Amino acid sequence: MSGNAALGEAAVLAGCTCYFGYPITPQNELTEYMAKRMAEVPGGVFIQSESEIAAINMVLGASVAGARAMTSSSSPGISLKQEGISYLAADELPAVIADMVRGGPGMGNISPAQSDYLQATRGGGHGDYKTIVLAPASVQELADLVPVAFDLADEYRNPVIILGDGMLGQLMEPVSFDHIKPPAEFPKDYILNGAKGRPSRMIHSLLFDTKLEEEHNWKLYRKFQRIEQNEVRFETFMLEDAEMVVIAYGTSARIAKGAIKRLRQENLKVGLIRPITVWPFPTEIIQETANRVENFFVFEMSTGQLIEDVKLALGGKRHIHFYGRPGGVIPTPIELYRVTSRHYYQAVREKSQ
Amino acid sequence: MKQIYGRPKILKEAHFHYCPGCGHSIVNRLIAEVVEEMKLRDKIICVAPAGCGMLLYNYFDIDTLESAHGRGAAVSTGIKRVLTDSLVFSYQGDGDLAAIGTAEGFHAANRGELITVIFVNNGVYGMTGGQMAPTTILRQVTTTCPAGRNPDSAGHPVKICEVFSMLDGTSYLERVAVNKPAAVIQAKKAIAKAFQHQINKTGFSLVEILSPCPTNWKMDPIRSCKWIDEVMVKEFPLGVIKEVTC
Ligand SMILES: Cc1ncc(C[n+]2csc(CCOP(=O)(O)OP(=O)(O)O)c2C)c(N)n1
Ligand code: SF4
Numbered sequence: 001m002s003g004n005a006a007l008g009e010a011a012v013l014a015g016c017t018c019y020f021g022y023p024i025t026p027q028n029e030l031t032e033y034m035a036k037r038m039a040e041v042p043g044g045v046f047i048q049s050e051s052e053i054a055a056i057n058m059v060l061g062a063s064v065a066g067a068r069a070m071t072s073s074s075s076p077g078i079s080l081k082q083e084g085i086s087y088l089a090a091d092e093l094p095a096v097i098a099d100m101v102r103g104g105p106g107m108g109n110i111s112p113a114q115s116d117y118l119q120a121t122r123g124g125g126h127g128d129y130k131t132i133v134l135a136p137a138s139v140q141e142l143a144d145l146v147p148v149a150f151d152l153a154d155e156y157r158n159p160v161i162i163l164g165d166g167m168l169g170q171l172m173e174p175v176s177f178d179h180i181k182p183p184a185e186f187p188k189d190y191i192l193n194g195a196k197g198r199p200s201r202m203i204h205s206l207l208f209d210t211k212l213e214e215e216h217n218w219k220l221y222r223k224f225q226r227i228e229q230n231e232v233r234f235e236t237f238m239l240e241d242a243e244m245v246v247i248a249y250g251t252s253a254r255i256a257k258g259a260i261k262r263l264r265q266e267n268l269k270v271g272l273i274r275p276i277t278v279w280p281f282p283t284e285i286i287q288e289t290a291n292r293v294e295n296f297f298v299f300e301m302s303t304g305q306l307i308e309d310v311k312l313a314l315g316g317k318r319h320i321h322f323y324g325r326p327g328g329v330i331p332t333p334i335e336l337y338r339v340t341s342r343h344y345y346q347a348v349r350e351k352s353q
Numbered sequence: 354m355k356q357i358y359g360r361p362k363i364l365k366e367a368h369f370h371y372c373p374g375c376g377h378s379i380v381n382r383l384i385a386e387v388v389e390e391m392k393l394r395d396k397i398i399c400v401a402p403a404g405c406g407m408l409l410y411n412y413f414d415i416d417t418l419e420s421a422h423g424r425g426a427a428v429s430t431g432i433k434r435v436l437t438d439s440l441v442f443s444y445q446g447d448g449d450l451a452a453i454g455t456a457e458g459f460h461a462a463n464r465g466e467l468i469t470v471i472f473v474n475n476g477v478y479g480m481t482g483g484q485m486a487p488t489t490i491l492r493q494v495t496t497t498c499p500a501g502r503n504p505d506s507a508g509h510p511v512k513i514c515e516v517f518s519m520l521d522g523t524s525y526l527e528r529v530a531v532n533k534p535a536a537v538i539q540a541k542k543a544i545a546k547a548f549q550h551q552i553n554k555t556g557f558s559l560v561e562i563l564s565p566c567p568t569n570w571k572m573d574p575i576r577s578c579k580w581i582d583e584v585m586v587k588e589f590p591l592g593v594i595k596e597v598t599c
Contacts, residue, residue, distance in 0.1 A: 061431020202410035204419035
């Protein structure tokens, strides 16, 4: 199954009953899958919207009405959704947004890229807010993380982004949905469904009073701190004895694993830290590792965005090597193997001098 | 003693923030009266705009959500598709619906979404200080067309009802005004009728309300009401623009 279709099926199994989308490559298979699948789901809603702006606002409406709602797009379309994502965060409404990143800026191309890392992890739209960002590295993991995304969105009442790329979306891999449980129940005491037998409710983000706006911003901030404390996810690979540690997420982490296996055959002690949540970022494991490892190697399909978080985590204390390919170029494991071993030997030389 | 007139229960005790003579306050009251008379409180959801009507949630004792500027029809669509038995309306100004939110309004209308738009046309951007709106009359002076609206550079007034009437998804489109008692009574009837179309599931309904903005028109309230009859109505003729029998 393609990553895009697996994402759709996992969403259905996770209780998503509303999908709103606008065509854009490389995520069209998901929109098409949902067009078919939502018709089979009781109460299922599918709308091919007039724009990404409309789609995210339909998600907002469905979310306010109490449904599990989702939209998806790729880079240029996600830019248009940022207005709505900011409102979802401000209104504290759950929603899941999938971003199958492609090369940019501007129209860019339709090849896989990781150049929207900063947009996804820094809020992306206007105002002081964050989105939870999950970055799967395989079709199975993508399917596994979709129910997690919906649960996190409901638990924290905040938008959650699934950050993939064109490769993950279009990759065909075997995938199992067996372990996806029916969705958990979350309190819906905020939804708008007509004030029958209860006081009317209002949801708004306009707070003319600067004191109230500040209070609201701090309240959101405290929520984001809770998320940072509780929801960090990462994977480590051959980390125990590593002398150089690659930090990469999503597709590039997958490429890095291939390269590391080869490096290990030559006894180069290279390991991997793979953030699964890129926000909240796994700062602690990087800092712990830095207690014994001098050399880190950031690899991403961009000119350098993830590296900013690694720099923040390391606080200037360790050596950071970097390799990035922007514009939709997918480096091969062999290429990364060569680059990594070059940096590895350079580090060894410097140490012995 | 028999009470023959009073405050609708749907209107909270809050004071309107609207300027003296503003049409928004009349429209707010009319909606509250209709919601009460049609017994809709239990199932109605209001989507408020960015614009002078944005504080509706302070006034209406009904479930209300603030929408981003112009996105009311898309948000209403999302709500209504989930809660198919509810009654959903967005309240939008002319900048909101006829400029930044044209796409969302147009396509919701075209899909025949079972929602209602209460469209307050005051010919200016009230909230931001009286800039030109898509519905500003030719040669009307605003802060961003200080020499009067010139069609060569600023185009012509947008007639939302007439444009939307071409879309097969629309079932009820009426243009009314709130500048004199008879017009206000008609406006109330139009709002009730639009809601009834939504209840009967005939299609998308919209009521366009010509509404005075004395502050930005730089006229006193009485002059503003007269100006609607003398000038605005000539550009925006009143009446039912489209009605599909339900
Ligand atoms: C994206 C965005 N752009 C601009 C604004 C600023 N803004 C607030 S209300 C408004 C227009 C109000 O005019 P109108 O819709 O005609 O309503 P009125 O105030 O006249 O009732 C604008 C431009 C905003 N809130 N959001
Ligand atoms: S600025 Fe105009 S539309 Fe806004 S409240 Fe005042 S009179 Fe009404």
